[in-house]
Amino acid sequence: MSNGTGKETSKPLISDDISKIEKSLGLGYVNTDDTFLIFDTPEKNGIRQRDAAIHVDSALKILESIDRGGSRMKEVEGWLDPSNGFAEFEVRMQGLGPIRTTNIEKFEFDTHPCPHEHTVDPPLTYDEGRQYFTAVIRVTSSDGSTCIEISPNTLLCPPLTPISTEPKGHTRTHSTLKVFLAGATDREELERKSRELANSFLFELNARHRTVYSLRPRIEGFSQKRRGKTISYSVRFPRTPVPDNVAALFSIPSDFTMRGNFTLFYLSYYQILEHYLPAVHRRDSVKKVRRILRSLDFDEEKDSSVLRVLNSVERSHGASEADQLRNLIEECVPEGKLQEFFELDHGGHFDRNGPISGVSAINPKSGEPLASQVAKRIYRLRNRIVHAKDDVRYAESKVLLPLSHEAMKLYPDIELVRLLAIEAIVDNR
Ligand SMILES: [Zn+2]
Numbered sequence: 001m002s003n004g005t006g007k008e009t010s011k012p013l014i015s016d017d018i019s020k021i022e023k024s025l026g027l028g029y030v031n032t033d034d035t036f037l038i039f040d041t042p043e044k045n046g047i048r049q050r051d052a053a054i055h056v057d058s059a060l061k062i063l064e065s066i067d068r069g070g071s072r073m074k075e076v077e078g079w080l081d082p083s084n085g086f087a088e089f090e091v092r093m094q095g096l097g098p099i100r101t102t103n104i105e106k107f108e109f110d111t112h113p114c115p116h117e118h119t120v121d122p123p124l125t126y127d128e129g130r131q132y133f134t135a136v137i138r139v140t141s142s143d144g145s146t147c148i149e150i151s152p153n154t155l156l157c158p159p160l161t162p163i164s165t166e167p168k169g170h171t172r173t174h175s176t177l178k179v180f181l182a183g184a185t186d187r188e189e190l191e192r193k194s195r196e197l198a199n200s201f202l203f204e205l206n207a208r209h210r211t212v213y214s215l216r217p218r219i220e221g222f223s224q225k226r227r228g229k230t231i232s233y234s235v236r237f238p239r240t241p242v243p244d245n246v247a248a249l250f251s252i253p254s255d256f257t258m259r260g261n262f263t264l265f266y267l268s269y270y271q272i273l274e275h276y277l278p279a280v281h282r283r284d285s286v287k288k289v290r291r292i293l294r295s296l297d298f299d300e301e302k303d304s305s306v307l308r309v310l311n312s313v314e315r316s317h318g319a320s321e322a323d324q325l326r327n328l329i330e331e332c333v334p335e336g337k338l339q340e341f342f343e344l345d346h347g348g349h350f351d352r353n354g355p356i357s358g359v360s361a362i363n364p365k366s367g368e369p370l371a372s373q374v375a376k377r378i379y380r381l382r383n384r385i386v387h388a389k390d391d392v393r394y395a396e397s398k399v400l401l402p403l404s405h406e407a408m409k410l411y412p413d414i415e416l417v418r419l420l421a422i423e424a425i426v427d428n429r
Contacts, residue, residue, distance in 0.1 A: 013056070013063075017063050018059075021063060025062075027039035035056045036056070037053065037056060039160070052160035053162065058156070061156055065156055069082050069083055073087075073089070076218055077089070077090040077217070079156040080190055080191055085190060087178070087179045087181075087198075088154060088157045088179075089157075089179075089215050090157060090159075090174070091213040091214065092216055093212070093213050097205075098210055099209055099211040101133045101134065104123040109139055110139045112142065112144045113144055114146075114147050118147070120151050135150070136149070137150040139201070147179070147180040148180075150176070150178075150213065151176070153174055153175070157176045159173070177213070179193075179194035217405065241429050249269070249272050250425070252264065252268040253268055253418070263402045263407050265414050266381065266382075266410060267382070267386070269414065269418050272424060277328055280327065280331050281324045285312070289312055292308050321379065325379055326376075328420075332427035332428070341415075342362060342370070346412045355409040356400075356410070357406070358400075359377050362374065377413075378413070381413060384398070
C-alpha cells in the first residue's frame with residue numbers, strides 16, 4: 001500500500017479498511033473531516049467521553065500493519081508489528097525527571113550500530129510544526145540486535161485527540177516506548193519480550209535516573225458512575241463531628257490530583273471502617289454481656305450463668321476482622337440503606353458474573369442478610385488490594401493492581417464502601 005511516493009493521503013479508504021481500523025482500535029467510526037478520521041469513544045458514560053481523531057496517514061500505516069499481522073496489545077496501550085519485530089508502547093510521563101530536553105546533553109546513551117531504521121536519534125528531535133524539541137532516549141543491546149527507544153510516536157501509535165483542539169494540518173504527538181528486535185518475531189514472543197524489556201528499562205530509568213514513565217493500561221471502559229444516593233439540596237450548618245484522621249481519609253477520593261487511583265479510594269473508605277471497628281466491637285460486646293446479665297434466668301450463684309458471660313466475652317475476643325466488619329455494618333448501617341443501594345441499577349456489577357473476580361456476589365434475594373453479604377465482599381476486595389503477594393489464604397483471589405482493568409471498574413464498590421463509611425461516621429458521632 002505504501003509505495004514511497006508520499007502521496008498516501010490521497011488514497012481513499014474504503015469501508016472495509018475503515019471497519020478493520022475500527023475493530024483493531026475498538027472505536028466506532030463517525031466520519032472523516034479533511035485529513036482526520038473521527039471516532040466515537042465507546043465509553044458513553046465513562047470519563048473519556050469525547051471524539052477521538054487520527055490522521056489519515058496513521059490510518060493507512062495501521063492498515064498496512066494489520067495486513068502484515070499487526071495488532072493492538074492486549075493488556076496495555078500499544079501496537080505490535082510482529083513481521084518487523086517491532087513493539088510500541090504508549091507511556092505516561094510523571095513529572096519532569098532529570099532526563100528532559102533542557103538537560104539531556106548531560107546524559108550518555110548506550111547505543112551501537114544496529115539494523116533498524118530509526119527516524120530520530122538521541123538526544124533531541126525538533127518538531128517543525130509545533131516548534132519545539134523533544135527528548136530522544138535510546139539504548140542498544142551490546143550485540144546490536146535490540147534497541148529500546150523513547151521518542152515521539154510513530155504513525156502506528158497516534159494519540160487520540162479531540163479534533164477541535166488541533167490547528168488545521170497539525171497532528172499532535174506523544175512519547176512512546178519502542179522496542180526494535182532483530183527481525184520478524186512471533187506475536188506472543190514479541191509481546192512477552194518487548195514487555196519484559198519495557199519493564200526493566202522503565203524500572204531503571206526510575207531507579208537510576210529518577211525519570212518516571214509508566215505503561216498505560218488498556219482500559220475497556222470505566223464502570224458507570226451512578227451515585228448511590230441522591231444529593232441533598234439543603235445546605236445546613238454542620239452537625240457531624242468528624243475526627244481528624246477520618247476527615248483526611250474521607251477527602252482522599254475527592255482529591256483531584258489522585259483521580260484515577262481507584263484502589264486507593266477504596267482503601268481510604270475502608271480505613272474509615274477500620275477506624276470504627278474497635279469501638280463498635282466493644283459496644284457490641286458490652287451490649288451482649290449486658291443482655292445476659294439482664295436476662296430473667298441469670299443467676300450469679302450458678303456457674304452456667306457465669307459461663308454464659310465468659311463465653312460471650314471469649315467469642316467477642318476471638319472475632320476476626322471479617323466478623324467485626326459484619327458486626328459494624330449490622331450496628332451502624334440501616335438495612336433499608338443497603339436495600340436502597342442494591343435496588344439501583346449497577347449494570348450487573350454485583351452479580352455473579354460481575355467484572356470484579358474473587359469476591360462474593362451480592363444477591364438481595366438469597367435469604368442471607370445483606371450486612372453479611374456486604375461484609376464478605378468488601379473484606380475480600382480489601383484483601384485483593386492489600387496483599388501484594390498471592391497468598392495461599394486467599395488462593396481464590398489474585399492481587400488487584402492499581403491500574404488494572406478491574407481497578408478501573410471498581411466504581412460501584414467504591415460507592416458501596418463510601419456509603420458504609422458515611423453511615424459509620426454518622427452513627428459514631
Ligand atoms: Zn536500533
